[in-house]
Amino acid sequence: MWRKVIKNVLLGVFKGLIYYGVFWVLIPWLISSVLKVPFEQPLHLAILILGVFISLGVVSSSVKPFIGIIFSVLSSLLTLYIMVGVLGVVISTSVRYGSVIVEASLDYTPLMILIIGVTLIYTIVECFERLVELEE
Amino acid sequence: MFTGFKYILVVTVFFISILLLLPLLVFVWDVFQNPECIVLRFGNASYIDSEVFKVNITLSYCSSIPLKNVKIQIGSKLLEFDYINKGVVYTREIMLTMEDLEEGVRGLEASIGGFYKVVLKFKY
Numbered sequence: 001m002w003r004k005v006i007k008n009v010l011l012g013v014f015k016g017l018i019y020y021g022v023f024w025v026l027i028p029w030l031i032s033s034v035l036k037v038p039f040e041q042p043l044h045l046a047i048l049i050l051g052v053f054i055s056l057g058v059v060s061s062s063v064k065p066f067i068g069i070i071f072s073v074l075s076s077l078l079t080l081y082i083m084v085g086v087l088g089v090v091i092s093t094s095v096r097y098g099s100v101i102v103e104a105s106l107d108y109t110p111l112m113i114l115i116i117g118v119t120l121i122y123t124i125v126e127c128f129e130r131l132v133e134l135e136e
Numbered sequence: 137m138f139t140g141f142k143y144i145l146v147v148t149v150f151f152i153s154i155l156l157l158l159p160l161l162v163f164v165w166d167v168f169q170n171p172e173c174i175v176l177r178f179g180n181a182s183y184i185d186s187e188v189f190k191v192n193i194t195l196s197y198c199s200s201i202p203l204k205n206v207k208i209q210i211g212s213k214l215l216e217f218d219y220i221n222k223g224v225v226y227t228r229e230i231m232l233t234m235e236d237l238e239e240g241v242r243g244l245e246a247s248i249g250g251f252y253k254v255v256l257k258f259k260y
Contacts, residue, residue, distance in 0.1 A: 034161060097171075100258050107253040111156050118149045122142070129138045 211236025
């Protein structure tokens with residue numbers, strides 16, 4: 001019994017860390033290094049996001065599979081919120097070039113549509129997978 | 137049951153991401169290698185009257201990724217090009233006032249490879 005609970009909690013923490021690592025660390029780092037523009041990610045928001053991801057992961061692994069689907073979907077919705085609400089689809093910066101200040105902004109909507117689309121497809125596939133497991 | 141599909145999805149996304157990022161990476165690399173990647177030159181100015189004059193503007197570009205829907209704001213005038221490619225010199229004739237010339241180039245808008253819209257605003 002305890003072994004199963006610990007296993008589920010660890011699985012949930014792992015899932016939460018994966019979501020956090022991919023959507024809060026890896027993707028912003030990738031966009032930031034490609035465009036050579038720093039992203040501002042406040043520490044308190046990072047801790048909050050990490051906490052929410054881990055909590056959703058733990059709950060989704062620990063509760064009955066049918067209810068767990070809802071929490072998995074919530075994790076995906078949070079990733080979509082991070083993508084659209086926190087990172088946005090336009091990145092802007094200003095640089096001084098001699099006596100001129102250049103304000104630059106770049107719209108990377110195609111890339112964001114790809115990431116959001118894949119997240120949605122992945123979530124739907126995961127839901128189907130769980131439903132199939134439930135039926136078996 | 138869905139594991140194979142998941143792997144195929146991840147691999148497909150990886151390759152599509154690379155294809156989508158490639159124009160942006162090449163453009164950023166080219167611009168960082170050559171900060172004067174887009175060069176505007178004014179020449180053959182002829183006065184129409186005391187305020188307005190006609191000027192030939194030539195534009196050259198260094199990156200191998202073409203720029204689409206290029207709009208350059210010079211004072212109150214807007215200069216537009218459908219496409220600009222590496223190594224090609226584009227010439228446009230434009231009417232400018234002294235005020236436009238004093239204000240200089242205010243901004244540039246373009247789409248990198250037709251995918252990523254970039255907007256530059258210059259403050260003097």
